[in-house]
Amino acid sequence: MRLSIVAAVSENGVIGAKGGLPWDLPDDQQFFKRLTLGKCIVMGRGTHESVGRLLPRRTTLIVSRNPEYRVEGAEVLPSFAEAVEWARTRDLPEVFAVGGAGVYAEALPVAHRLYLTRVHARVEGETRMPGPLDPAEAGFHLEAEEYHTTDPRHAHAFTYQTWERPAG
Numbered sequence: 001m002r003l004s005i006v007a008a009v010s011e012n013g014v015i016g017a018k019g020g021l022p023w024d025l026p027d028d029q030q031f032f033k034r035l036t037l038g039k040c041i042v043m044g045r046g047t048h049e050s051v052g053r054l055l056p057r058r059t060t061l062i063v064s065r066n067p068e069y070r071v072e073g074a075e076v077l078p079s080f081a082e083a084v085e086w087a088r089t090r091d092l093p094e095v096f097a098v099g100g101a102g103v104y105a106e107a108l109p110v111a112h113r114l115y116l117t118r119v120h121a122r123v124e125g126e127t128r129m130p131g132p133l134d135p136a137e138a139g140f141h142l143e144a145e146e147y148h149t150t151d152p153r154h155a156h157a158f159t160y161q162t163w164e165r166p167a168g
């Protein structure tokens with residue numbers, strides 16, 4: 001089973017502000033949707049609550065250390081490792097770690113693929129991407145990238161990057 005990370009990060013390492021995304025980038029949201037539709041996603045309780053609903057047509061695993069925490073229509077697991085194991089035992093081909101910082105911190109050392117949207121801006125925000133901002137420092141190599149310019153719907157330019165790391 002492949003473990004992939006999907007994240008959007010600013011030039012100064014910010015991924016979240018005031019409990020939400022620090023930007024409105026509809027094409028990046030569409031990219032996320034296309035990538036994860038029909039697949040299994042793992043997110044932290046904070047990210048689930050910031051989205052405020054389950055994303056349709058995806059299997060959602062939520063990690064929380066609170067044994068009482070329940071979300072109808074999702075599986076709640078006590079650790080990231082147990083979420084990955086849940087997916088593995090169901091023979092799923094790929095699972096996507098979709099944030100926030102706690103989930104990324106656990107996924108980064110073990111992920112095979114990283115879908116990184118580099119937002120070309122420095123923004124304020126309290127939630128940061130853990131680990132090195134250059135995935136090459138963590139053994140990933142850049143497979144593909146595609147630039148998206150600013151336009152009336154996108155206040156920031158950004159670049160979609162796909163990074164790979166051999167299974168170790």
Ligand SMILES: NC(=O)c1ccc[n+]([C@@H]2O[C@H](COP(=O)([O-])OP(=O)(O)OC[C@H]3O[C@@H](n4cnc5c(N)ncnc54)[C@H](OP(=O)(O)O)[C@@H]3O)[C@@H](O)[C@H]2O)c1
Pocket residue numbers: 006007008009014015016017018019020021022043044045046047048050063064065066069078079080098099100101102103106127
């Ligand atoms: N830019 C992006 O790509 C992106 C993606 C996702 C989210 N975000 C942003 O990031 C922010 C939310 O992220 P966050 O870091 O604050 O919260 P988070 O990681 O989504 O959730 C934190 C909570 O999840 C549980 N958790 C996290 N990691 C865990 C682990 N390894 N094992 C067990 N439980 C774990 C804990 O829940 P309990 O307290 O219940 O134990 C923890 O308090 C929002 O602003 C959101 O918009 C950005």
